Amino acid sequence: MSTPHDSANSVFRLGLFRDFPTLMHYRDFGGYQALANALSGSPEAVIGEIGAAGLRGRGGAAFPTAAKLQMVRDNPPGVRYVICNADEGEPGTFKDRFIMTHIPFQLLEGMAIAAYAVGAAQGFIYIRHEYPEAQETMRRAIAAARAAGLLGADILGSGFSFDIEIFSGAGSYLCGEETALLSSIEGKKGRPRLKPPYPTQCGLWGKPTLINNVETLANIPPIVDRGSAWYRALGTADSHGTKLISLSGDVVRRGLYEVPFGTTFREIIYDYGGGLKQGRLKAVNIGGASGVVVPPWELDCPLEYDACGQRGITIGSGAVFVMDDSRSVLENVRNRIDFFLHESCGKCTPCREGLRQAGRIIHKTLAGEAVLADIDNLERYTRTMQNAAFCGLGQAAGNSLISSLKYFRDDYEAMCRDQNQAAPKEATA
C-alpha cells in the first residue's frame, strides 16, 4: 500500500507493513493508546467522538457507525456481541485481507473499543474460508493481545473484559450479508433473515449485536487517539477520513491505496495507479461485482458519498477495476451475472429466476443469437430483480448490468442479430 500523502494523514499505520506484524511494532507506532484512552473515559464519550468524526460503514452500506453503536448500547442490560464481518467476498476487493494480514492489532484494538462502547464481553471475527493466511495471522494476533492483557479479562486493569473468537466461513458469498452471517455462526445455512428486527436489537442467538466491516472497525483507534477534528480534516465536508481502494485490472500499478475522500476516480487510476498499461480506457467497474460499470467521462466524480450517489455510482467496498479498449464490457458483465447466479441462495424468485434469465440472454447476445427485443427484456428482468429481491444480493446483482445498458447499450445492440441485418437493408433502401 502506498499513499502520496505522509503518514500523519493516514488512518492506517503505514510504518507497520512488514512480514509478520508484531504487537511490539504496533505499540511503537502508537498502537493501543486509543484503547487506554477509551477505557479511562465513558462509553458515551467514545460514541460521541466517533459520531463527531462522521465515520460511516466501509463494508458498502455506509451507515453511520456511531448511530449503530448507540442502537446496540440502548438495549436493556444483558448480553451483547460484537462481530467483525471479514467475509470479504466482493470480487476485486482485497482491503480487508490486507488489514488482517498486515495490521491485525489495529482491527483488534478497534473491536475492543467498540465492545467497550456497546457493553459487549464477547466478539467474533467471521473470516472467509478463502483467506486461511488471514485466519492464521488473526489467531496469532489474538493470542499475543491476550498475553499482553489487551484482550480477555480485566483489560489494562480497567475492569472491562472482552474476548474474541475466530469463525471461519465456508465459501458462501451470501454470508457477507449480516443476517446470513448470523445464521452461519449459529450453525445453520447462511440464508438471510427478514429485517426488522435488526441485529442491533436481535442478533446472534437473539441478543443485541454490533456487526461491522473490518475497515470500519480499524478506523476507530485513530479516531479515538487523534480526535474527530483531525479525522474530519482528511476528507471532504460530506465524507470524512480516508478510504481503502483495491485497484486492479489494466493499470500500471495494481494494488491497495489509502486515499482521502474527495480524490477523483481519475486521480485514483492515473496518479495512484500510473494510468493504463496499454491502449485506451474503455470502462471502469466501481464497487465490485455488485457495483457499476462506468465510461471514462464519469471519472471526474470525486470519491464522496453524495457525489457518487447522485451519479448512481456505488462506492461499495472500494474496488476499482479498470478495463482497456481491448476488453468486452459484455464479457465482463456476463462474468458478474454468472457469479451471482452461482451465489444466489434461491430463496426468492426475482433473484433466482431473474439471474437465470439475465444470464441466458447475455450468453445468447455474446453468441450473436439475440435480437433487440431481448435487450429490452434484459432491462426489465433486471429492474424487477433490483426492486423485488429479498436481500441485498439480489437487489445489487443487476447493478453492473443496468449501468452497462445505460452507458454501453451500443455494445449490446451491435451484437444483436436483427441489428446486424438492419444495416445492409437500410443501405439498399
Next chain:
Amino acid sequence: MSTSLQAVREIVTASSSGQAALLQVLLAVQDSSPENYVSEEAVNEIAHLLGVSRSRVYSTASFYSVISLKPRGRHIVRVCINAPCENAGKQAVLIALEQELGVSLGGTTADGRFTLEGVSCLGACYMSPAIKIDNRLYGDLTPEAAVAIIRSYGEEDTIEHTA
C-alpha cells in the same frame, strides 16, 4: 481412508459450544481427512455428538461450497474465476492446469493427489490471475508458471514419501 471416528470425537470435544460449532466442526473434520471430505460415518458421528439430526448436518454441509461430501485429492487447486482474474488470463491458466492434471474443473486426478476447483476472488486481484493450492497463494500466473508450480508439488510429495 477417511477421518477416523476418534478424530471426529476429539474435534467435537475440543470445539466451544454445541450447535453453534457445527460449521466449524465440519471444516475441522474435513481438514483432518486425508481425502479432504466429510464422510457419511463422520456425519453420523457429528450428529450424534452434537445432538442434532443428521438432516441438519447434511443441510448445513451441502449449503457451503467448501464442504465436500465426496472424497477429493490431497491437494486442492483453486482457480479464481472472477472478472479481474478472467480479464488477466485465467482461462489460459485453467486450460494449462486441466491438461497437466488430466482432469476438468471439479475433477480429481487418478492418483488422488490433486482436485481442481473454481473459486471466487482470492483477494489477490492485484496479482491476477491467481490460484491457491491448499493454503498457498500464487499470483501473476502464466500457463507455464502454473504448470511448473504443479510439478513442484509433485516433487514435494515424492520427498515427503521417501523421507
